[in-house]
Amino acid sequence: MVQLEDLNCDLLIVGAGPAGLMAATWAARCGLHARIIDKRGSKVFHGQADGLQCRSLEIFDSFGFADRVWKEANHMLEICLWNPDESGRIRRTDRIPDTIPGISRFQQVVLHQGRIERFFLDSLSKYSKIEVERGVLPAELDIDHSKSEDYDAYPITVKLRHLGDDAATPFQHSTNVPDGLFRSSLAKDDTDDLIRKSKGKEGTTETVRAKYMIGCDGAHSWTRRQLGFHMEGEQTDFIWGVLDIVPITNFPDIRMRCAIHSAESGSVMVIPRENKLVRLYIQLTEVRSAGQQVDRSAITPEIILKAAQKIMSPYKLSYDYCDWWTAYQIGQRVGNKFSCDDRVFLVGDAVHTHSPKAGQGMNVSMQDAYNLGWKIGLVVNGIAKRSILKTYQSERRRVAQDLIAFDHRFSRLFSGRPAKDAADEAGISMSEFKDAFEKGNMFASGLAVDYGASVLVAKAEDSADQRDGTDVGPQTNGHTNGIGKVVGKQELASNIKMGMRFPSFQVLNQADARPWQFAKFLKSDGRFRVILFAGNLKNTQQFERVQAFGEQLAKPDSFIHRHTPPTKRIDSVIEIFVIHSAPRREVEFLDLHEIFHPFDEKKGWDYNKVFVDDLSYHEGHGEAYKNYGVDKERGCVVIARPDQYVGWIGELEDVRDMDRYFSEILLPQA
Amino acid sequence: MVQLEDLNCDLLIVGAGPAGLMAATWAARCGLHARIIDKRGSKVFHGQADGLQCRSLEIFDSFGFADRVWKEANHMLEICLWNPDESGRIRRTDRIPDTIPGISRFQQVVLHQGRIERFFLDSLSKYSKIEVERGVLPAELDIDHSKSEDYDAYPITVKLRHLGDDAATPFQHSTNVPDGLFRSSLAKDDTDDLIRKSKGKEGTTETVRAKYMIGCDGAHSWTRRQLGFHMEGEQTDFIWGVLDIVPITNFPDIRMRCAIHSAESGSVMVIPRENKLVRLYIQLTEVRSAGQQVDRSAITPEIILKAAQKIMSPYKLSYDYCDWWTAYQIGQRVGNKFSCDDRVFLVGDAVHTHSPKAGQGMNVSMQDAYNLGWKIGLVVNGIAKRSILKTYQSERRRVAQDLIAFDHRFSRLFSGRPAKDAADEAGISMSEFKDAFEKGNMFASGLAVDYGASVLVAKAEDSADQRDGTDVGPQTNGHTNGIGKVVGKQELASNIKMGMRFPSFQVLNQADARPWQFAKFLKSDGRFRVILFAGNLKNTQQFERVQAFGEQLAKPDSFIHRHTPPTKRIDSVIEIFVIHSAPRREVEFLDLHEIFHPFDEKKGWDYNKVFVDDLSYHEGHGEAYKNYGVDKERGCVVIARPDQYVGWIGELEDVRDMDRYFSEILLPQA
Incomplete structure (x- = not known):
C-alpha cells in the first residue's frame, strides 16, 4: 500500500451528507483549510427527501442559495387531516396552514436531498477549493489530549483509507427502483465491513493531522464509537415504509400534505413533492419487529402500496413510476456527549435519531453544523476564544432532546388508532392530534430554538444552570470588576x-x-x-x-x-x-x-x-x-x-x- | 479554401446580440433547426449596459431566467432631478418613482449586457443544441422570390465566411480600459472590411439554405443593405460620452438615477449599476460635430470626466476604476420596410436607431425579436398560417416610430439649457422636463405597447387602416358567411x-x-x-x-x-x-x-x-x-x-x- 504524504488541516469533516456539507460551507466562508470525506462513492440521486424548515431556508439564504431551493422545491401550504366518519369512511375533517403565517419570510418546502447537496457543492466550489473526497474512510483516530488547549496545535491524528469504486457503491436490492435500505435504521452499518474488505485490496492510506474534527457520519457514527460515547434512548416497535411515486389517484388532496387516519387499517402521511412526485409514509402493520430483528425481505414497494390503498380506500391509488422506496424502524435516542475536548465534535444523526415523518432530521442535523461551523472558524482564524466552543454542546443537546420529545409525542399520535368516540380510551383523540399538529408547527419551523445564557447570549439566567450543566458563562477575567456579568x-x-x-x-x-x-x-x-x-x-x-x-x-x-x-x-x-x-x-x-x-x-x-x-x-x-x-x-x-x-x-x-x-x-x- | 457541405436550416439568425439571442431562444423553445452567427469573436464583457424595462423582465420570466437578472441587477427605484437654483448651484428639486407603481410585478433594473447574453446562452444550451457560431460573416444573400409562399421551400441562400481569430476581434483604442467605440455610431462599419480582409487569408466558406432569416446585425446592418431597404430620419448634432466608473464622490444621490441640469455646463444622467459601478451619460459640448465628421481622437475618458465634474460642481467626483467608456452621436431613424417576402426580417438597430439614454435600445430590439420568433416557429412547425408573419411589420414598425418620437422629445429636453425663468424662451422649462419624464415612464416600461387590429388581435377597427397600411386582417375564406370578422x-x-x-x-x-x-x-x-x-x-x-x-x-x-x-x-x-x-x-x-x-x-x-x-x-x-x-x-x-x-x-x-x-x-x- 502506498503511504501518501502526511498533511495538516484546520478541520477534518467525516461524512458529506447535508450536515457535513453545512460544516464545509462554513469552513469555506471562514477561509479554513478543511477536508471533507465520505465513504460513499457518489452523492444521493434518489429519495432521501426531507421537508425544509423555514429556518433551514433562512440559513440557505444567508449563504446565498435559498432562491435555488425556493424555485425548485414543492411549496407546502396546507395540511389536510382525514379521519374516519361514523361509518368508517375517511373524510377531510380539517385544514390547517402548514407554516404558521407571519413567522418567517419563507414557508416549509420539500426538495430532494440530492438537490440540496448540489447547492452546497456549488457554493463550496464558488467560495473555496474544498471538494468532497468520496470513497474515503477514516480507519484510526488518535487525540493528544495534552494539546487540546493549545491554539496552534494539531492534536487530532486520523488515518484515512481510500476505497476502490466497488467498495464505495452501496448494495441495492433491486435493479429497477433505487432503494434507501442501505441508509435505513434496518440496515447494519457497513463501515467496519468496508474497512476490512479494503484491507485485502489495493488502495492507499494517508495520515491527516487536524486541529478540529467533525463527525457527521450518521446513526452508526464511526467517530462516536472511537470516542466511546453512547446513545441514550429507545427503539420503538413501529416499522414504517416510504414510497416515492407519481400517483394516479382520485384522492382529492394528493397535492396537499395529509395525515390520513383510517378506522382500522393504520395511517398514512402524504407529502407532495417536486416533479409530480408524492411521498407516502405508511406504518406497516403486517411487518412486526420481534425484538431487534425485522424480516427485511418481507418489505417491498408492493407491500407498502397495498397498505396505502387500504388506508385511502374508497379512493383509488396506483402508480406507473416509482422513484425510490425504503423502510425503517423508529429509534429515539440522544448522544450523551457532543464533543471530546472541544476538538472532536459530533453532529446530526451521529448524536440524535428519531422518525423522519415530521421532516426534522435533515434540518436539525444541518443546524447542528450551522451552530458549530462559525465557532470553529473564528477560533482557527485567531479571532475568537476557544471557550465559545463549549456552547455547541450546551446549545444543541437541548435542541436534540426537545426534538426527541416532539417526535415521541407526534409518533404516538400518528401511529395510533383513531378513537371511535370519547369513551374509547385506547384510541387517539383526533382533536388532540390536531392540537398537537398545530403546536408542533412552531417547533417544526425551526424558529422555536432559544439558546440559553452563555458567553454568547447575555441572558440574565445563570449560565451554569442552563441546558446540560456545562459552564458556558463568561470567564470574568479582568473585565467585570465586581459589577457582574x-x-x-x-x-x-x-x-x-x-x-x-x-x-x-x-x-x-x-x-x-x-x-x-x-x-x-x-x-x-x-x-x-x-x-x-x-x-x-x-x-x-x-x-x-x-x-x-x-x-x-x-x-x-x-x-x-x-x-x-x-x-x-x-x-x-x-x-x-x-x-x-x-x-x-x-x-x-x-x-x-x-x-x-x-x-x-x-x-x-x-x-x-x-x-x-x-x-x-x-x-x-x-x-x-x-x-x-x-x-x-x-x-x-x-x-x-x-x-x-x-x-x-x-x-x-x-x-x-x-x-x-x-x-x-x-x-x-x- | 475549403467548401463545407451545404446544410439546410429552418432559420438563420445574423448577429448574436440580445435581439439575435432572443430570436434564437424562441427557435430553441419551438424546436427549430436554427443557426445563429456573429462576426465578433467573443461576447461582450464590458459596458453595453442598458436599463431593462418591466416588459423585458416579464419576457425573461416567461423563458425562466428573470430571477437571475433580478438577483444580479441594480434595481432603480427613484429618479432624482437636480437643477440650478437662483445662484446657479445645483439642487435636488424633485424625486419621482423610476417605475410607475402597480404596472408590473417587476421594476426597471440595470445590468451589464454581457450577463443578459450569458442568461440567453445558458437557456439555449438547456433547451436546444443551438450554439452561437462566432467569427462567422454572411458574404452573399440570394432570395428565390418565386418560392416565398411555399411552406416547404428554402428560398434563402446565404454564403457564410468563417473568420480567423484576428479579424474577429474588434480594435481597441487603449489597452487599459475597454471602450465601445467600435460599436458606436461614430465608428465606421467594419463588415465590408472584414469580408475583404478574410478573402486574402485562410478560412472556410459554406452555403446555407434557409426557410427564414433574421438580420439582427445592428445599425450598419449588412442584411438591410443586401435587401436594399433604407433608413428614414436624421442625425442630430449632439455628441454624448459614456463613462462606467466606481465613483468616489460626495454627491448625495450617486446611487439614484439622476438627471442633472447645470446652469451653463450642460447635463449629465447618472445611472447606478451593479457592483458599485455608476454610468454617466454626458453631453460633450467641447466636441462639436462638423456635419457628419467628428474628431474621435478628441474624446477620452478624461474629457468625459471633466465635463461631469463641471456639471456636478460643487460636489466632488473622481474615480480609481473605470470599467468602460464610449461616445456616440444620436441618429434617429426608422427602416422603411421590416421584411422581404415575410421570409427575411430585420430587427433591432437594423431598423431603428436612437439615443441610449432612456434605456430603450436593447429592450425594443429584444421585443422586436420576441414578437417575431414564435410566429416563425409556429409557421415552420406547420401549426400556423404564413399570413400571421405580416403582423411583424405592422406591429413593430409603429413601436419603432413611437420610440423615435419619444427619444426626440426626451433628448431635446435633456440636452437643452435650463430656462433661467419663465421669460427665458430659449431655455428648457424644468416643469416641462419633469412632466415629460413622468409621462415617458409609462412608455419606457414597455407596457404601453398596444398592437392594432389584425388576424391576431380581434379589435373592432379595420385592420387595413392600422399601423402602416399592410392588410393584416382575416382572409375571410369560408369562415365568415357574411357575419363579418x-x-x-x-x-x-x-x-x-x-x-x-x-x-x-x-x-x-x-x-x-x-x-x-x-x-x-x-x-x-x-x-x-x-x-x-x-x-x-x-x-x-x-x-x-x-x-x-x-x-x-x-x-x-x-x-x-x-x-x-x-x-x-x-x-x-x-x-x-x-x-x-x-x-x-x-x-x-x-x-x-x-x-x-x-x-x-x-x-x-x-x-x-x-x-x-x-x-x-x-x-x-x-x-x-x-x-x-x-x-x-x-x-x-x-x-x-x-x-x-x-x-x-x-x-x-x-x-x-x-x-x-x-x-x-x-x-x-x-
Whole structure:
C-alpha cells in the first residue's frame, strides 16, 4: 500500500451528507483549510427527501442559495387531516396552514436531498477549493489530549483509507427502483465491513493531522464509537415504509400534505413533492419487529402500496413510476456527549435519531453544523476564544432532546388508532392530534430554538444552570470588576429575543430606496453584527445620541478596533448596520458618522450599511420598528452572532457592556 | 479554401446580440433547426449596459431566467432631478418613482449586457443544441422570390465566411480600459472590411439554405443593405460620452438615477449599476460635430470626466476604476420596410436607431425579436398560417416610430439649457422636463405597447387602416358567411386590453393552495392560451355554464382538437387555464370537466391548470377578478397569444367566435 504524504488541516469533516456539507460551507466562508470525506462513492440521486424548515431556508439564504431551493422545491401550504366518519369512511375533517403565517419570510418546502447537496457543492466550489473526497474512510483516530488547549496545535491524528469504486457503491436490492435500505435504521452499518474488505485490496492510506474534527457520519457514527460515547434512548416497535411515486389517484388532496387516519387499517402521511412526485409514509402493520430483528425481505414497494390503498380506500391509488422506496424502524435516542475536548465534535444523526415523518432530521442535523461551523472558524482564524466552543454542546443537546420529545409525542399520535368516540380510551383523540399538529408547527419551523445564557447570549439566567450543566458563562477575567456579568435589556426590543434568531422585516436602503428583507444583510460570513436602531434622526437630541454612539465606536481603542486585525477592513470582524425611523427623504446619508458608512480609497463610501423603516414604492411598508418591537424615537442597539442569533440588546449609551460582551468572546488583535 | 457541405436550416439568425439571442431562444423553445452567427469573436464583457424595462423582465420570466437578472441587477427605484437654483448651484428639486407603481410585478433594473447574453446562452444550451457560431460573416444573400409562399421551400441562400481569430476581434483604442467605440455610431462599419480582409487569408466558406432569416446585425446592418431597404430620419448634432466608473464622490444621490441640469455646463444622467459601478451619460459640448465628421481622437475618458465634474460642481467626483467608456452621436431613424417576402426580417438597430439614454435600445430590439420568433416557429412547425408573419411589420414598425418620437422629445429636453425663468424662451422649462419624464415612464416600461387590429388581435377597427397600411386582417375564406370578422368583447374585462400584454395578478392553485403570479403560467413555449374566468362555481347555473363550455371544447371537432396534431398532448397547441372566484375550500378540483385538468395514463391528472382568486396563507389576496376587471359571478374567456398579448375576449357561449379566431391563424391538423 502506498503511504501518501502526511498533511495538516484546520478541520477534518467525516461524512458529506447535508450536515457535513453545512460544516464545509462554513469552513469555506471562514477561509479554513478543511477536508471533507465520505465513504460513499457518489452523492444521493434518489429519495432521501426531507421537508425544509423555514429556518433551514433562512440559513440557505444567508449563504446565498435559498432562491435555488425556493424555485425548485414543492411549496407546502396546507395540511389536510382525514379521519374516519361514523361509518368508517375517511373524510377531510380539517385544514390547517402548514407554516404558521407571519413567522418567517419563507414557508416549509420539500426538495430532494440530492438537490440540496448540489447547492452546497456549488457554493463550496464558488467560495473555496474544498471538494468532497468520496470513497474515503477514516480507519484510526488518535487525540493528544495534552494539546487540546493549545491554539496552534494539531492534536487530532486520523488515518484515512481510500476505497476502490466497488467498495464505495452501496448494495441495492433491486435493479429497477433505487432503494434507501442501505441508509435505513434496518440496515447494519457497513463501515467496519468496508474497512476490512479494503484491507485485502489495493488502495492507499494517508495520515491527516487536524486541529478540529467533525463527525457527521450518521446513526452508526464511526467517530462516536472511537470516542466511546453512547446513545441514550429507545427503539420503538413501529416499522414504517416510504414510497416515492407519481400517483394516479382520485384522492382529492394528493397535492396537499395529509395525515390520513383510517378506522382500522393504520395511517398514512402524504407529502407532495417536486416533479409530480408524492411521498407516502405508511406504518406497516403486517411487518412486526420481534425484538431487534425485522424480516427485511418481507418489505417491498408492493407491500407498502397495498397498505396505502387500504388506508385511502374508497379512493383509488396506483402508480406507473416509482422513484425510490425504503423502510425503517423508529429509534429515539440522544448522544450523551457532543464533543471530546472541544476538538472532536459530533453532529446530526451521529448524536440524535428519531422518525423522519415530521421532516426534522435533515434540518436539525444541518443546524447542528450551522451552530458549530462559525465557532470553529473564528477560533482557527485567531479571532475568537476557544471557550465559545463549549456552547455547541450546551446549545444543541437541548435542541436534540426537545426534538426527541416532539417526535415521541407526534409518533404516538400518528401511529395510533383513531378513537371511535370519547369513551374509547385506547384510541387517539383526533382533536388532540390536531392540537398537537398545530403546536408542533412552531417547533417544526425551526424558529422555536432559544439558546440559553452563555458567553454568547447575555441572558440574565445563570449560565451554569442552563441546558446540560456545562459552564458556558463568561470567564470574568479582568473585565467585570465586581459589577457582574453582562445582561442585555430584552425590554428594548420585544420581538428580538436574546437566544433566538434575529427576525427579518422589510427596510429600505437609505442611499437608493431599494426595499430589502433586512436578514439579507446578515450573511453567514463569520462576522458579528451591531445593529443600531437609530430611531428618529430628525429629532436633534436623538441625532446627537447616534453621532455620540458613532464616536465611541470609532475611537482607536474601541472594541471594534481592538478586535479587528489592523490589516483588515474595519467591518471585517464586527459589522455595523443602521436602521433609522425618520422619513427617508428627510435624511441625508452622508450626514451620519463615517463609522456607519466606511470609506474606501478605491471604492468610495459604503452605501449598503444604512437603512430606513419607511414606505417603499412597490412593496408596501415593512413596519420594521413596530414588528421588531423597538421604540421609534429612541431606538436601541442589538448584537447578532454570526449565525444570526441575538446575543445582546442595550441602549446607545451601553457601549461599555458591548465592550465586555465582545471581550469575553473575541481575542485582542495586535 | 475549403467548401463545407451545404446544410439546410429552418432559420438563420445574423448577429448574436440580445435581439439575435432572443430570436434564437424562441427557435430553441419551438424546436427549430436554427443557426445563429456573429462576426465578433467573443461576447461582450464590458459596458453595453442598458436599463431593462418591466416588459423585458416579464419576457425573461416567461423563458425562466428573470430571477437571475433580478438577483444580479441594480434595481432603480427613484429618479432624482437636480437643477440650478437662483445662484446657479445645483439642487435636488424633485424625486419621482423610476417605475410607475402597480404596472408590473417587476421594476426597471440595470445590468451589464454581457450577463443578459450569458442568461440567453445558458437557456439555449438547456433547451436546444443551438450554439452561437462566432467569427462567422454572411458574404452573399440570394432570395428565390418565386418560392416565398411555399411552406416547404428554402428560398434563402446565404454564403457564410468563417473568420480567423484576428479579424474577429474588434480594435481597441487603449489597452487599459475597454471602450465601445467600435460599436458606436461614430465608428465606421467594419463588415465590408472584414469580408475583404478574410478573402486574402485562410478560412472556410459554406452555403446555407434557409426557410427564414433574421438580420439582427445592428445599425450598419449588412442584411438591410443586401435587401436594399433604407433608413428614414436624421442625425442630430449632439455628441454624448459614456463613462462606467466606481465613483468616489460626495454627491448625495450617486446611487439614484439622476438627471442633472447645470446652469451653463450642460447635463449629465447618472445611472447606478451593479457592483458599485455608476454610468454617466454626458453631453460633450467641447466636441462639436462638423456635419457628419467628428474628431474621435478628441474624446477620452478624461474629457468625459471633466465635463461631469463641471456639471456636478460643487460636489466632488473622481474615480480609481473605470470599467468602460464610449461616445456616440444620436441618429434617429426608422427602416422603411421590416421584411422581404415575410421570409427575411430585420430587427433591432437594423431598423431603428436612437439615443441610449432612456434605456430603450436593447429592450425594443429584444421585443422586436420576441414578437417575431414564435410566429416563425409556429409557421415552420406547420401549426400556423404564413399570413400571421405580416403582423411583424405592422406591429413593430409603429413601436419603432413611437420610440423615435419619444427619444426626440426626451433628448431635446435633456440636452437643452435650463430656462433661467419663465421669460427665458430659449431655455428648457424644468416643469416641462419633469412632466415629460413622468409621462415617458409609462412608455419606457414597455407596457404601453398596444398592437392594432389584425388576424391576431380581434379589435373592432379595420385592420387595413392600422399601423402602416399592410392588410393584416382575416382572409375571410369560408369562415365568415357574411357575419363579418371576429370582434372581441372588451367590456367583459376592463383591465385586460386586446392588443396589450395580459397583466399578472396573484391567484392560488386550486389543488395545493400555492400562490402564483398568474403570468408564471404564460410561458413562452409557442402555445396559445384560453383563460377561462369561470366566475362563481358555487352558483349552480354558473357551474353549468362552465361545464357546458368544457363540453364544447372537448368535442372531437372542436377548434382545440382540430388544430392539435393527433400524436400530441391535447394542450400542446392551445392550453386552457381556469381561474374561478368561489372560495377555494368549497370547490373540489376533480368536479370540473376533464378538459380543464387533462388526464395522463402515466402521470395522472394535471394539477396545474385550475386556479382560484382567494386569500392565501402568507401572501395576502391577489384580488385578481377586481384587478382584471372581470365580473366575479359570470366571468369571461380570454385568448392570449404565445407572446402573452391579448387576442380576443368573449362570453363562455362565444365558442364559435373562438373557433373563427383560431381558424384564421392556425392550420388544420390531419
